[in-house]
Amino acid sequence: MTIMENGTGPAPRTDAGPSGLGAYAAGVWAVVGMELRQRLRARGWYIMLVVWFGLIWLVTALTWASWKFQSSAQGDFGGVAGSAANGPGPLIFEAVLAFVLLFGLLVAPALSANAISGDRAGGTLAIMQVTLLRPGQLLWGKFLASWCAALAFLVVSVPFLVFGILQGGLGAGHILVALLMLAIELGVVCALGVGVSALANRPLFSIVVTYLVVAALTFGTLIAFGLGMMVTDGTVQANQVYYKNSYVATGPDGTVDPSQPSGQPELPQDITDQNDQFACYGPLQDQRAPRTDRVAWLLGMNPFVVVADAIPYPDRTSAAQQQYAVGAFESISQGARSAQAGPEATCQCANGKVAASYLSPQAPLWPLGLGLQLLLAAGVMALAWRALRTPAGRLAKGTRIA
Amino acid sequence: MEAATEPFTGLAAVGISRRFGAVQAVANMELHAPAGEVTALIGPNGAGKTTLLLVLASLLAPDSGTVRVMGIDPMKEPAAARARIGWMPDTLGVWESLTAREILTVMGKFYRMPKGRLPARVDELLDLVNLAELAEQKARVLSRGQQQRLSLARALIHDPDVLLLDEPASGLDPGSRVSLRRILRGLAADGKAVVVSSHVLAELDEIADRAVFVNAGRTVLVQTVGQAAAQGRRYAISALDPAALAAELTRLGVSFDAGKGRRDCVSVALGTEAQGAQLLADLVRAGVAVTAFAPAAGALEESYLGLDVEQR
Numbered sequence: 092m093t094i095m096e097n098g099t100g101p102a103p104r105t106d107a108g109p110s111g112l113g114a115y116a117a118g119v120w121a122v123v124g125m126e127l128r129q130r131l132r133a134r135g136w137y138i139m140l141v142v143w144f145g146l147i148w149l150v151t152a153l154t155w156a157s158w159k160f161q162s163s164a165q166g167d168f169g170g171v172a173g174s175a176a177n178g179p180g181p182l183i184f185e186a187v188l189a190f191v192l193l194f195g196l197l198v199a200p201a202l203s204a205n206a207i208s209g210d211r212a213g214g215t216l217a218i219m220q221v222t223l224l225r226p227g228q229l230l231w232g233k234f235l236a237s238w239c240a241a242l243a244f245l246v247v248s249v250p251f252l253v254f255g256i257l258q259g260g261l262g263a264g265h266i267l268v269a270l271l272m273l274a275i276e277l278g279v280v281c282a283l284g285v286g287v288s289a290l291a292n293r294p295l296f297s298i299v300v301t302y303l304v305v306a307a308l309t310f311g312t313l314i315a316f317g318l319g320m321m322v323t324d325g326t327v328q329a330n331q332v333y334y335k336n337s338y339v340a341t342g343p344d345g346t347v348d349p350s351q352p353s354g355q356p357e358l359p360q361d362i363t364d365q366n367d368q369f370a371c372y373g374p375l376q377d378q379r380a381p382r383t384d385r386v387a388w389l390l391g392m393n394p395f396v397v398v399a400d401a402i403p404y405p406d407r408t409s410a411a412q413q414q415y416a417v418g419a420f421e422s423i424s425q426g427a428r429s430a431q432a433g434p435e436a437t438c439q440c441a442n443g444k445v446a447a448s449y450l451s452p453q454a455p456l457w458p459l460g461l462g463l464q465l466l467l468a469a470g471v472m473a474l475a476w477r478a479l480r481t482p483a484g485r486l487a488k489g490t491r492i493a
Numbered sequence: 494m495e496a497a498t499e500p501f502t503g504l505a506a507v508g509i510s511r512r513f514g515a516v517q518a519v520a521n522m523e524l525h526a527p528a529g530e531v532t533a534l535i536g537p538n539g540a541g542k543t544t545l546l547l548v549l550a551s552l553l554a555p556d557s558g559t560v561r562v563m564g565i566d567p568m569k570e571p572a573a574a575r576a577r578i579g580w581m582p583d584t585l586g587v588w589e590s591l592t593a594r595e596i597l598t599v600m601g602k603f604y605r606m607p608k609g610r611l612p613a614r615v616d617e618l619l620d621l622v623n624l625a626e627l628a629e630q631k632a633r634v635l636s637r638g639q640q641q642r643l644s645l646a647r648a649l650i651h652d653p654d655v656l657l658l659d660e661p662a663s664g665l666d667p668g669s670r671v672s673l674r675r676i677l678r679g680l681a682a683d684g685k686a687v688v689v690s691s692h693v694l695a696e697l698d699e700i701a702d703r704a705v706f707v708n709a710g711r712t713v714l715v716q717t718v719g720q721a722a723a724q725g726r727r728y729a730i731s732a733l734d735p736a737a738l739a740a741e742l743t744r745l746g747v748s749f750d751a752g753k754g755r756r757d758c759v760s761v762a763l764g765t766e767a768q769g770a771q772l773l774a775d776l777v778r779a780g781v782a783v784t785a786f787a788p789a790a791g792a793l794e795e796s797y798l799g800l801d802v803e804q805r
Contacts, residue, residue, distance in 0.1 A: 221580045482553055
């Protein structure tokens with residue numbers, strides 16, 4: 092650096108490293124390194140990992156045992172095992188995945204939500220703030236470190252997911268997508284936890300608030316969706332439904348009406364659309380229907396919906412395959428997508444069309460849901476960044492004055 | 494207000510005010526800490542010392558007033574100012590599961606020090622604060638005084654021009670206090686501006702060149718230690734025969750009263766050190782067996798007690 096470049100300003104003596112993005116990343120890595128070193132030396136983390144391993148093992152073993160029992164019982168009665176016909180692979184995979192997500196949502200706040208409030212309580216936050224670290228570097232470092240700690244739990248559960256895959260019925264793509272989505276969900280929770288911890292004064296408070304946010308995402312979105320569906324009551328243009336093969340016309344005394352030899356009312360004349368089960372007939376009329384498409388985004392924010400919807404499953408719209416969802420995650424995905432499609436697509440005979448009993452993999456819901464989750468996390472992080480800026484204009488209540 | 498036309502090297506704060514809700518923690522405080530000197534910040538609990546230091550450390554924004562760290566405004570250029578400020582908080586705040594060496598190394602990284610120079614600097618500081626033998630120990634197992642010394646080393650890692658120390662002597666054993674004094678005098682000799690807040694006033698007589706007395710958020714007195722020593726102070730005198738001492742003092746026309754501390758000693762107010770030397774000579778010449786003749790309190794302590802400050 093020449094005198095000319097240096098100008099008249101004071102010579103930077105400490106800033107001799109790389110500049111720009113490289114220097115920024117170096118600061119982030121310094122925070123990550125320090126945080127991970129501290130976490131690796133905490134015994135509680137290892138205990139939690141062992142407990143976690145044991146729990147997932149238990150879930151896997153019980154799922155496998157229940158399948159064994161079920162299939163052998165069905166074998167005794169000579170029946171064809173329903174879901175068991177495919178082998179225990181999908182069952183174990185889904186059970187393990189659901190539990191890993193559930194436990195992950197429970198563990199991630201504990202790993203992240205005292206990251207900054209704990210430092211504040213211990214008096215080490217100001218020591219980092221007074222250095223050349225910028226608030227963003229502090230936040231990124233804390234976030235990445237807590238995410239790494241949370242991902243370790245995911246790594247521990249990989250053997251069980253692989254076990255599920257090895258039982259057949261699923262491909263390696265499933266495990267990759269599932270792990271990726273779980274990792275992202277853990278990252279969202281960690282970001283929320285770190286963000287909340289920068290806003291809160293006390294570690295306990297920030298941990299509780301983060302748990303409440305996770306609960307709001309997991310249960311609150313379901314409740315909000317249910318309530319939202321009621322208030323977004325709308326109308327849809329639909330005509331009458333004719334159920335084929337399902338009417339048994341009976342007389343007033345319970346006997347079959349002989350004037351209807353087939354036991355079936357006559358097929359109406361003005362059919363607008365039909366398939367082998369339903370037919371739509373008559374003029375279009377306004378019918379009340381919940382506009383689920385307006386509140387489906389609430390459902391989409393649910394971590395279970397995001398993961399379930401992102402995991403691929405075969406297109407079952409072709410007649411050759413069974414026309415109902417197999418497995419819990421596929422059912423969740425189908426439910427969420429039908430909510431997103433709204434009454435126009437799911438209400439029978441809306442616009443005079445027969446609704447498909449099974450939605451083709453149309454526009455998936457998870458990008459919207461995940462996007463909203465990321466938006467929420469980014470918003471909390473932005474507030475956290477504001478709170479960490481120094482020289483601080485405002486101090487949180489309860490901070491020591493002099 | 495903007496009277497900073499004359500060049501001033503060191504730390505200058507003018508008209509600093511800061512309010513927390515209804516509490517005016519700092520009101521129009523002023524502090525000049527010239528480079529090459531140790532400036533003591535003295536005041537009762539709750540006088541606003543820590544708040545002022547937080548403002549000076551660029552952690553807290555003042556409601557009004559200006560701060561210049563070696564001519565740099567920390568509000569406008571926080572990074573440039575922070576590269577020149579070393580801050581040792583009154584709370585220990587150590588990362589308990591890291592070793593002393595790791596703590597200093599990571600602080601060097603936070604200050605973007607070049608990697609190659611860092612290990613040598615860490616060793617140098619561990620030697621300076623006498624923690625070289627405990628370098629690989631977790632901070633958790635260090636005693637309070639050792640953690641305090643580590644905290645001092647941490648504030649020095651990037652070789653700052655301005656050093657802000659909040660109660661650095663609390664928790665230190667006598668040996669560590671002596672070495673703290675030596676370290677601070679050494680830093681001042683190197684041309685650093687050192688600001689020390691402390692309650693141990695006798696200690697500050699030895700360390701500080703000047704003192705800023707604050708009370709209820711205001712600067713109430715600024716004086717050098719030389720001025721403090723020249724303003725007159727009380728001496729405590731004891732003799733083998735207290736009665737003879739009392740009689741001789743009465744004969745010399747020196748007013749005295751019974752000392753507050755140890756028994757069998759009297760307290761005398763004298764204007765200058767020369768008067769003290771003269772009185773001692775007179776007493777000895779008169780045959781009084783004087784066993785102790787010393788200032789009853791430190792120079793800064795005299796100033797402090799003379800201010801009649803209130804605690805809040």
